[in-house]
Amino acid sequence: MFRLLFYPATRYKRPELLRGQSVDIRFEAAGVDFGGRTVLEPLTLSxxxxxxxxxxxxxxxxSTFARLITGLLNPTRGAVALDGLDTVKDAGALSGRTGYIFQNPANQIIMPVVAEDMEFGLKGRGMDKAARAAAVSRTLESLGVSHLASRRAHELSGGELQLAALAAVLVTGPDTIILDEPTNQLxxxxxxxxEQTMAGxxxxxxxxxxxxxxxDGFDRVLLFHEGRLAADAPPAEAIARYMEIASP
Amino acid sequence: MNTRDLVLVSLFAAIIVALGLLPPITLGFIPVPITAQSLGVMLAGTILGARRGTLSVALVILLVIIGLPVLSGGRGGLAVFAGPTVGFLIGWLPAAFVTGYLSERFAAGRANGFAQLANLFIAAVAGGVVVLYACGIVGMMLVAGLPFMKALSGSLAFVPGDLIKAGVAALAARAVQAGYPLLPVRS
Amino acid sequence: MKSLHVEGNGLFHRLPIRAKLLLLAALGIGLFLTRDPRLLALGPALGALVWFTLGLPLREALGRLRPVFLTIVIVAAFSFLVNSKEEALLQLLRLTTLMLFAATVTATTTVSAFIEEITALARPFEKLGLVKADDIGLAFGLVVRFVPEVLSRYEAIREAHKARGIKLRPLTLIAPLIILTLREADQIAAAIDARGLRRH
Incomplete structure (x- = not known):
């Protein structure tokens, strides 16, 4: 559980966070019941x-909380809105605004070759072939992974898979990206x-x-426990509370 | 069709292609090699049901058409359709459909009893042997001009192997049904 | 998976795919309109001329045709025994011609051109609610993407059998292979929806 303990004590320098526009994600008493069980209790926050x-x-x-943000899951109670747009009613307008990197990125790379996969995500967005190819190479370059372009998805290592999945999400230009355990098994x-790519x-x-x-250095950390928001605080405080909950 | 069905159909087509990459067994002087791939057709019907099973087989046939070497022994491309045994390939479609229909009708949602296994076996034989051979034989009659009896006798040598495959398909389908049920129930 | 397409710039490479497919269909019908073996003998001769000048190394050019040609010869030999000499000859000439030209169309057409053509052909069926034409390209991609995964999973299951000292049987290999592969479907489907890949 405390993988924290296994990391070396010496910390490396992180690049300064870039400043950008932020989306206002709003939960209005949004909760999820599934099969008579409450998976997420109604939650209000911004x-x-x-x-x-x-x-x-x-x-x-x-994960339920994260899926509500992208509209992968609809709340059974209340509502979720991004910049005032409801994830259910305005799903069309919101499409493409959020990206999701799944726990197992191998499953989200759909086309055989990395660049093909990225380009496939751009089809139907009114871009011609040249524009799509340009967007793909620009995105790969910005992540410093241009060498992955013609690699086959099934030959990628864990870290490369994570970066390829991130590239495929970034190329479509979302404002908000959800990463589900991005460093798992790396x-x-x-x-x-x-970590450095995320920081950039x-x-x-x-x-x-x-x-x-x-x-470390995140603006805000939410701690969930038994389907309820148990803490909403800066990292150190939320993690301290998590330690209490997790003690056997 | 929802996204999950689309993915299931595609993944099963990938399984059928992969089964063809295992080495085929050729029996003597007869032009149809025994492959794990036709087992895949029976499995598509017994595991995914009529609609999705037929679609996944259709997807493999489309991959053959567009020139990918997805058939056993690395065969592929339009040249395959010039062979006299083409009926055994086109026949995959009705074979998967009949197997799937019968499985949905008589084997879905049943307890893991002997009856379910027997019904899955019958479904696999009806589609993967009876229907498939009917298509293959008609194909040989049309393409190669063989008389019915000759086309039939030329194919019979493969029936024992295919019956064994139907048995394997029924057992595997039951195991999948227990571990990850997908077969729709049709009444 | 490597496609059977061959780079080149000959006549067949430049013809649009639809023209090639129509020509092939016309050839398929035309070959059965005549029973003159001298006329039909032109077929394999022309076909061979086209096929062997595509730029494939001879070894591969022969290797690609071998399995299909073998079934054609075997069935023709069978036909020779049970039908007539003439029938067997006609059949040999016709099918060999078709095989050569079909292989030529395959070798001179890229996979993406085929996918575009099939998608275009499926468009009219979209109105009937049978298929979504754009799903075809997605499905093709998924298959090619996941065949290697299925094979490496097969290898992993085989190793697990060995490690546990279990004898290899088709059944104990195939059932877990299918379950493990299909179980991924939910996650892959969620990823497709999250990325909006079907919202064309």
Whole structure:
């Protein structure tokens, strides 16, 4: 549980966060019941910070919370809105505004080759082939992973998969990106690459993680416990509360 | 069709293609090699049901048409359709459909009993042997001009192998049904 | 997975795919309109001329046709025994011609051109509510993407059998292979929806 303990004591320098526009994510008594069970209790809050961490034990409601933001899941009670647009009623207008990096990024790369996969996400957005190709190479370059363009998805390592999935999301230009355990199963080097890449993004990030040092310097951390928001505080405070909850 | 169905159809097509990459067994002097791939067709019907099973088989056939070497032994491309055994390929479509229909009708939602296994086996034989061979034989009659009896006798040598495959398909389908049920119930 | 397309700039490479497919269909009908073996003998000769000048190394050019040609020869031999000499010859000439030209169309057309053509052909069926034409390209991509995954999973299951000292049986390999593969469907579907890949 406390993977924190296994990280080396020496910290490396993180690049300064870039400043960008932030989306206002608003929960209005939004909750989810599923099969007669409450997965997420009705929750009211407003998130406009640029770096938001989400922590909690397995099955505490973290992923449900994140899925509500992207409209992958509709609230069974209340409503969720992004910049005033309802995730259910205005789903059309919101499409493309958020991106989601899933826990297992291997499953979100749909086309055989990285650049093909990225380009596929741009189809039907009124861009011609040349514009799509340009957007793909620009995005890969901005992440410093141009060498991945013609690689086959099934040959990528864990860290490369994570970056390829991120590239495929970034190329479509979302304002908010949700990352579900982005450093899960990565070795230390790849973890650092992902951490540094995240730090360089100008978008609003909502990061679900068991990797607590990753949330250092975040604006706000939400702790979920048994389907309820148990803490909403700066990282140190929320993590301290998490330690109490998690003690066996 | 919802996204999940689309993905299931595609993943199953990938499984059928992968089964074809295992080495085929050729029996003597007869032009149709025994492959795990036709097992895949029976599995598509018994596991995904009629609609999705047929679609996943159709997807494999489309991949053959567009020139990917997805058939056993790395075959693919339009040249395959010039072969006299083309009926055994086109026949995958009705074979998967019949297997799927019968599985939905008689094997879905049943307890894991012997009856379910028997019904899955019958469904696999009806589609993957009876219907498939009917298509293959008609194909040989049309393309190669063979008389019915000759086309039939030329194909019979493969029936025992395919019956074994139907048995494997029924057992595997039941195991999948227990672990990750997907078969729609049709009454 | 490598496609069977061959780079080139000959006549067949430049013809649009629809023209090639129509020509092939016309050839398929035309070959059955005559029973003159001298006329039909032109087919394989022309076909071979086109096929062997596409720029494929000879070894591969022969290798690609081998499995199909083998079934054609075997069934023609069978036909020779049970039908007539003439029938067997006609069949050999016709099918060999078709095989050569079909292989040529495949080798001179890119996979993406085929996908575009199939998508265009599926458009009219969209109105009937049968398919979404754009789903076809997505489905093709998914299959090509996941075949290697299925194969490596097969390898992993095989290793797990060995590690536990379990004998390899088709059944104990195939059932877990299918379950493990299909279980990914929910996540992949969620990713497709999250990325808005079907909202064209």
């Amino acid at each position: 998130l406009s910070q640029r770096r938001i961490g989400v922590i909690g034990l397995n099955g505490s409601g973290k 070795d230390l080097k790849n973890r650092r690459v992902v 993004l100008s978008q609003q990030l909502v990061v679900i993680s068991h990797d607590l040092p990753l949330l």
